[in-house]
Amino acid sequence: MSERTTVWGLVPNLELDRSSPVPLYFQVATRLQQLIENGELPVGGRLENEVELADRLGVSRPTMRQAIGYLVERGMLVRKRGVGTQIVHPKVRRPVELSSLYDDLVKAGQRPRTEIKLLEIRAAPDSVAEALGIPFGSEINWVERLRYADDEPLALMHNAVPLDVLALRRSDLEQRGLYELLRAAGHIPRMANQVVGAKSATAAEAKSLGDSRGAPMLTMTRTAWDAAGRAVEYGSHIYRANRYSFELTLTS
Template identity: 55%
Template structure:
């Protein structure tokens, strides 16, 4: 019998679908650490029998958690709990700082770094004339040695000197702060789209997988733009959270 069996209860009188009741409770056990990453689960047939559910219902519950990135099916191994999903508050922080705070061992692979003429979108965000030279960088960010985000950033060319080594050792916002560049506010837009073949390969996702997107322009204390970033995140491993207030 699974060790967590007594922690899950199915209410057949509830209007909530049975598969969702099971999936929601199993998700809570994963997110609270009761079932840590690497935990192996019994096969769906055994779980269905154990909890008195039909096999299609159990299959739907397990697939729901696979789709959310909490479980993974591995041939020859079975179903396992995977690394906890990263949840990030929608606020003015850097991904590197957030991962360090959560002890998720951030690591950066610098894919490109150099100057190029600003296109219309970048020029507008940085309030520059189109064609002005800007510093462009592309990085792949890892959490616990798993790729989590692909980040493309543009900055005014004269703002700061960066190297692949310094970008691999610290977050961009950390480097800006160390150079005496204060960041005050940011304007950002969050969305979603399908991964390109290249993005899917870098992020370890299937082609066409859903990616979360964030476009952000950061400003200094005087209101001047200092950085424009367009990032994509694995929706199966990452989510944004926000707190809203009623008025």
């Protein structure tokens, strides 16, 4: 049987498997992350200091420091002089599958809100037309949105939708996700090509997202097709790296 330690107090029901090959610091960090994401450790709350936590867990202080540092790097905790280690927010982890950010935030209980920055009909740039498989210069719906999670800016989203696929209205896009609107119109996304990357925020991007210029950002471009093989949307999105990550499950 494995030797387990249960910790009570400010960090409830935290168990460590000391016979596991998984490093103890990573076990501590992932358990704390789960408690934060589940709301059991509330945003704005403070953790006990590293010395007290290490003593209660029965781990070394360097191990505890490494676990806390891991969560600080992931943007879930922040160290403040005179305050201690504070919980700032749960990071949005999005599975890499064919779903929309709006749908994922709803499932995670993170109250999505959308600000429409631009909605117009325009000629498709060549790169967008090529991705959608439409003639160069064809007109498209073009929308630029700022997506919030729990009233905190999370992503800048640029999307193109062919005119004969869906008529976009500002009121619909403020209340519903794009994929929900596509499904309602009978164009259910079934397959997509998606590329994930990274960049530094420009001054304009940083201002919109409430971050600093040069802050790390995740990027994603995607073209989605319906069951008939027709391209129904093209997206180019930017996400705050300290609030967002893509999650993959790999099998062999």
